[in-house]
Amino acid sequence: MNETFRPRPQSGWRLTQTGGGRLVLTPEGMRFVVAGATARRYANAQIDDYTGLPRHRFPWRAPLRLTVVARMGTSVRGTAGFGFWNAPISPVGKVLPVLPAAIWFFYASPPANMPLAYGVPGFGWKVATIDATTRRALRWAPVAPLVMLANRLPGIYECLWHRVQRALSVSEALIPPPDDTFRTFTLEWLTGGARFLIDGQVVHETDCAPRGRLGFVAWVDNQWLIATPRGEFGWGLLDVPGAQWMEIAQVRIEK
Helix, strand or coil, X not given: CEECCCCCCCCCCEEEEECCEEEEECCCCEEEEEEEECCCCCCEEEEECCCCCCHHHCCECCCEEXXXXXXXXXXXXXXXXXXXXXXXXXCCCCCCCCCCEEEEEEEECCCCECCCCCCCXXXXXXXXXXXXXXXXXXXXXXXXXXXXXXXXXXXXXXXXXXXXXXXXXXXXXXXXXXXXXXXXXXXXXXXXXXXXXXXXXXXXXXXXCCCCCEXXXXXXXXXXXXXXXXXXXXXXXXXXXXXXXXXXXXXXXXX
């Protein structure tokens, strides 16, 4: 699959423009814009290839290579990114929630805080993998409340969370924040791991990766989320008084 959005997007996309979210065709590609949003309403500009499909029919699984040519025009209040996930939740409540699986380039602004990889901040631009749907991950479910309590003790947290993180196939690394220059973001999703590159330079390599079927998504919105190993959870929306945007010139997926 090779998408350049010129002269128009291919027919396989589901285009979402919610609240103050807009998808705008430009000479370079597709611009994902959120403008004039308020904390009273969810705003989202998104494309995906899975909406309406049952999760077992999502289009993609390892091994494959994703290449996205993209830039960011402004700082984002909310979340943004591109990659693959199993759409475990929806702010508009149209899907049955499930445990998450994802492999992607992901951004979250404060007050978001999701420090799922030990030693990696819970906000900012990062590359990330997670798969909480496997049997190895589900073994931790019965003791999850005890794990979150134990993680509040510094000495136990470091030792225990490394084991949980491994079971959940969590691997993350911060990356330089994208700017208004187009850059090439590459994700190699392998059967036994993953590799992330920016302009041909490896920024993260791991033996963690999701195992099931996922869908492609690219988006900019105005939400924040909190989910920490210590049992802190939260969700909300942010005001976006001006306009924030991400622009994608190409999406290529090769199997």
